Amino acid sequence: MLKQLLSWKIPKPVLYASAIAGTFGFACLTKEWIGGPRYGNYVEIDDKVTIVTGANTGIGKETAAELARRGAKVYMACRDLKRCEEAREEIVVDTKNKHVYCRKCDLASLESIREFVSRFLKEQEKLHILINNAGVMRTPNSKTKDGFEMQLGVNHLGHFYLTNLLLDKLKSSAPSRIINVSSIAHKRGEINKEDLNSDKKYNAGEAYAQSKLANLLFTRELSKKLDGTGVTVNAIHPGIVDTEIIRHMSFFNSWLAAILIKPFVWPFIKAPKQGAQTTIFAALDPSLEKVTGKYFADYKEVETSSAANDDFTARWLWAVSEKWTRLTT
Numbered sequence: 001m002l003k004q005l006l007s008w009k010i011p012k013p014v015l016y017a018s019a020i021a022g023t024f025g026f027a028c029l030t031k032e033w034i035g036g037p038r039y040g041n042y043v044e045i046d047d048k049v050t051i052v053t054g055a056n057t058g059i060g061k062e063t064a065a066e067l068a069r070r071g072a073k074v075y076m077a078c079r080d081l082k083r084c085e086e087a088r089e090e091i092v093v094d095t096k097n098k099h100v101y102c103r104k105c106d107l108a109s110l111e112s113i114r115e116f117v118s119r120f121l122k123e124q125e126k127l128h129i130l131i132n133n134a135g136v137m138r139t140p141n142s143k144t145k146d147g148f149e150m151q152l153g154v155n156h157l158g159h160f161y162l163t164n165l166l167l168d169k170l171k172s173s174a175p176s177r178i179i180n181v182s183s184i185a186h187k188r189g190e191i192n193k194e195d196l197n198s199d200k201k202y203n204a205g206e207a208y209a210q211s212k213l214a215n216l217l218f219t220r221e222l223s224k225k226l227d228g229t230g231v232t233v234n235a236i237h238p239g240i241v242d243t244e245i246i247r248h249m250s251f252f253n254s255w256l257a258a259i260l261i262k263p264f265v266w267p268f269i270k271a272p273k274q275g276a277q278t279t280i281f282a283a284l285d286p287s288l289e290k291v292t293g294k295y296f297a298d299y300k301e302v303e304t305s306s307a308a309n310d311d312f313t314a315r316w317l318w319a320v321s322e323k324w325t326r327l328t329t
């Protein structure tokens, strides 16, 4: 029987199509298992006020939905209000929680961040969970409104500024938590003290890795400054997640990659809902009530690079970030 099957002359296109369909089928069957379970611990948070940056797509949207599902008030801090509104409507219908709000917050503009914070502080007396999730990856060489290299500006400096403007509110609402969404890419990162803003030379991959390392150094330094306040700050890696983050990577965004690569790697990358779970774990899990300055992936603390444990660089980066964002003059 097998011999007979093998002796069949199957046309090559049919063979290739079957291989792709088979891989795709296998992917569908195993994806939930490979991506890991959802955070199961049901923590009531209906008296909590939360902010999620970059909440209109990908991991941020699923994070906002998970918080809304558990009853929290959720502020979606987004640069694109139209897409934010579309996502908000979906979340409200899906979770039956109407306390989900869209607010303009462009992390590539200090002015926009200030306006967001000023309105938020007028509207809410408390802030219990701040999730610094928004991010851009491998952008073309470009600057934010304030002249910062785009990835450093959005991924690190924007969140540095936003967090500092909200610190008093987080302290007065304690116990409260800050979660910084970093990446395993930080392991390739270095803080370029000679040219932090990539003014002399720009490499899109290096700038992304630097910005994600900056997320960890910020977490480390901030956790020390917040010691004894009841506010914790931790960082996470969400896993490799199927989102729009590759929008500036033309090959991975092309139809060629969609046919040749995606069917084969798809089983091994998480869906956005799965990508949001470590953030939710770090934001809610009762066992982490007093845990601060740590880095998590897949529900457990994991090793960072040695560069991420460098206190001297963490203090240097804090001082530069403070000066550049004019937090102190």
Ligand SMILES: NC(=O)c1ccc[n+]([C@@H]2O[C@H](COP(=O)([O-])OP(=O)(O)OC[C@H]3O[C@@H](n4cnc5c(N)ncnc54)[C@H](O)[C@@H]3O)[C@@H](O)[C@H]2O)c1
Residues within 6 Å of the ligand: 053, 054, 055, 056, 057, 058, 059, 060, 077, 078, 079, 080, 105, 106, 107, 108, 109, 133, 134, 135, 136, 137, 154, 181, 182, 183, 184, 237, 238, 239, 240, 241, 242, 243, 244, 245, 246
């Ligand atoms: N997808 C992955 O595999 C992966 C892996 C490791 C880390 N991450 C991190 O996860 C986070 C979320 O990314 P994602 O994968 O969901 O990608 P995504 O592109 O789907 O979402 C990013 C979000 O950030 C927002 N954003 C971008 N620039 C902004 C700005 N100037 N102001 C406000 N918001 C802005 C986008 O609008 C979007 O809502 C990022 O910090 C990213 O670095 C993702």
